[in-house]
Amino acid sequence: MEYAYYPGCSLEASAKAYEESTRFVFDALGQKLVEIEDWNCCGATYYMATKETISLVISARNLALAEKYGNDIVAPCSSCYTILYKTNKILNDNFIMKEKVNQALKKDNLEYNLSLNVRHPLDVLVNDVGIDTIASRANTSLKGIKMAQYYGCQIVRPERGIDDKEDPQLMDRLFKALGAENVYFPAKVRCCGGMLMTTYPDVGLKLTKEILEHAQDNGAEVVVTTCPLCQMNLEAYQDKINKKFKTDLHIPVIYFTQALGLALGGSPKELGLNRQLIPFKPEEKTLEGSR
Amino acid sequence: MKEREIKFSDFFSKKEKRLEDSFIQQVYNIPGGESINKCIQCGVCTGSCPVSYTMDITPREIIALYRSEDIESILTSRTIWICASCYACTVRCPQGVQVTDIIYALKRLAMEQKIFPKRFPVHALSNTFVNLTNHFGRSYEPGLLVSYYLKTNPFKLLGMLPLFLKLISKGRIGLLPQKIRDKKGLSRILNEGQIMESIVPE
Numbered sequence: 001m002e003y004a005y006y007p008g009c010s011l012e013a014s015a016k017a018y019e020e021s022t023r024f025v026f027d028a029l030g031q032k033l034v035e036i037e038d039w040n041c042c043g044a045t046y047y048m049a050t051k052e053t054i055s056l057v058i059s060a061r062n063l064a065l066a067e068k069y070g071n072d073i074v075a076p077c078s079s080c081y082t083i084l085y086k087t088n089k090i091l092n093d094n095f096i097m098k099e100k101v102n103q104a105l106k107k108d109n110l111e112y113n114l115s116l117n118v119r120h121p122l123d124v125l126v127n128d129v130g131i132d133t134i135a136s137r138a139n140t141s142l143k144g145i146k147m148a149q150y151y152g153c154q155i156v157r158p159e160r161g162i163d164d165k166e167d168p169q170l171m172d173r174l175f176k177a178l179g180a181e182n183v184y185f186p187a188k189v190r191c192c193g194g195m196l197m198t199t200y201p202d203v204g205l206k207l208t209k210e211i212l213e214h215a216q217d218n219g220a221e222v223v224v225t226t227c228p229l230c231q232m233n234l235e236a237y238q239d240k241i242n243k244k245f246k247t248d249l250h251i252p253v254i255y256f257t258q259a260l261g262l263a264l265g266g267s268p269k270e271l272g273l274n275r276q277l278i279p280f281k282p283e284e285k286t287l288e289g290s291r
Numbered sequence: 292m293k294e295r296e297i298k299f300s301d302f303f304s305k306k307e308k309r310l311e312d313s314f315i316q317q318v319y320n321i322p323g324g325e326s327i328n329k330c331i332q333c334g335v336c337t338g339s340c341p342v343s344y345t346m347d348i349t350p351r352e353i354i355a356l357y358r359s360e361d362i363e364s365i366l367t368s369r370t371i372w373i374c375a376s377c378y379a380c381t382v383r384c385p386q387g388v389q390v391t392d393i394i395y396a397l398k399r400l401a402m403e404q405k406i407f408p409k410r411f412p413v414h415a416l417s418n419t420f421v422n423l424t425n426h427f428g429r430s431y432e433p434g435l436l437v438s439y440y441l442k443t444n445p446f447k448l449l450g451m452l453p454l455f456l457k458l459i460s461k462g463r464i465g466l467l468p469q470k471i472r473d474k475k476g477l478s479r480i481l482n483e484g485q486i487m488e489s490i491v492p493e
């Protein structure tokens with residue numbers, strides 16, 4: 001299948017590894033991602049402000065540009081996914097708003113005709129490609145890797161319809177099929193604090209500490225995520241947490257596409273694993289060669 | 292609604308009255324906004340909230356205060372700023388109250404009315420965001436964080452330095468912002484959007 005690909009601003013910088021591994025995985029599975037030409041910020045920035053129409057306009061510019069590539073737009077960043085999803089829903093539900101937005105888009109000869117589905121790569125990979133197909137293409141077993149799958153808020157809440165809101169299973173099922181050992185991890189949909197890490201660090205640090213402790217105490221050797229902001233919050237502040245709370249956290253946090261890429265035979269470099277602040281080095285012996 | 296307006300005007304100044312009106316309109320306009328009337332004060336929202344421990348007014352109390360028309364307490368609370376919009380409360384509410392969106396509408400209103408303590412961090416962040424994105428069409432994380440800390444607490448910037456350097460060494464911070472090609476087109480769209488903004492829907 002072919003998908004309109006919306007990388008988003010984080011995947012160009014702090015989440016480069018997400019970009020590299022997403023492209024690798026789609027390639028390895030014979031799925032085509034076509035980057036939307038001249039996409040702009042999803043509008044997350046404007047949702048934080050008070051201007052509703054503007055925020056929809058800036059977000060909808062991407063939808064308008066994406067329409068010529070097909071029916072599905074894929075956004076790996078959970079925030080971009082959420083914003084584009086919401087925009088799409090509002091424009092579909094509110095005719096007046098759609099007209100207002102299109103009136104603005106017209107100034108650059110653009111128009112959005114409501115033809116898109118906004119998708120997250122996890123949904124596409126599990127539901128379009130399928131776990132069986134992925135497992136049959138995998139050439140490296142993840143056997144012996146103890147994993148905590150962290151979904152965060154945005155890909156399940158408030159109402160995405162791709163998975164259960166309290167106990168999502170997409171990643172659990174996917175990685176189990178690839179040989180990984182999923183640890184008990186009830187914190188899988190707990191909030192990482194999002195921007196609170198910047199605005200109220202004390203609160204942000206406490207939230208991430210609790211999630212990481214759940215993972216580490218239950219024996220996980222790696223946390224697998226779907227979101228650049230969660231990844232950064234969970235990975236980058238472990239030293240600070242240890243200092244503040246006298247904990248002993250030291251656990252790698254990677255993107256689900258990086259873990260999936262390993263199963264599909266990707267090298268650590270191809271999957272951006274060299275960009276981790278806390279390195280994830282599954283032992284040679286655990287990553288068995290072709291099955 | 293009618294009754295409420297009459298009552299407000301007895302107690303509030305003209306400016307405050309406008310504020311109340313605009314809030315009531317905003318809350319009722321968000322999808323499911325009327326759901327607020329169905330709240331049974333069970334407290335599931337507060338129990339599900341990961342940050343209620345540090346709020347001065349809990350999510351359940353926000354709903355109660357709104358219904359008793361005490362908007363002022365809500366707008367001056369810490370709660371609207373500390374809410375992380377995680378939607379845990381909303382998906383668990385047995386009555387389908389759109390708690391997160393209601394709190395978000397309140398936050399918007401407070402910002403619009405400039406009700407926040409000086410140099411308030413959340414507000415500084417969102418303004419910085421908007422300016423940068425207006426300029427480049429893309430968001431630029433390091434620029435955002437640097438100007439945010441300069442506006443709020445320059446000393447914190449020093450504390451962030453080791454992390455910034457580590458991220459640079461891993462190729463995770465671009466040294467220049469990315470720009471979109473069609474910046475002119477984007478600003479034409481934004482200008483028109485600005486005009487559309489002032490046209491009230493419905």
Ligand code: SF4
Nearest residue numbers: 330331333334336384
């Ligand atoms: S969970 Fe819903 S019904 Fe219960 S107190 Fe909160 S808003 Fe009201």
Ligand code: SF4
Nearest residue numbers: 340374375377378380
């Ligand atoms: S959305 Fe806000 S109020 Fe609701 S549970 Fe999350 S942080 Fe608490």
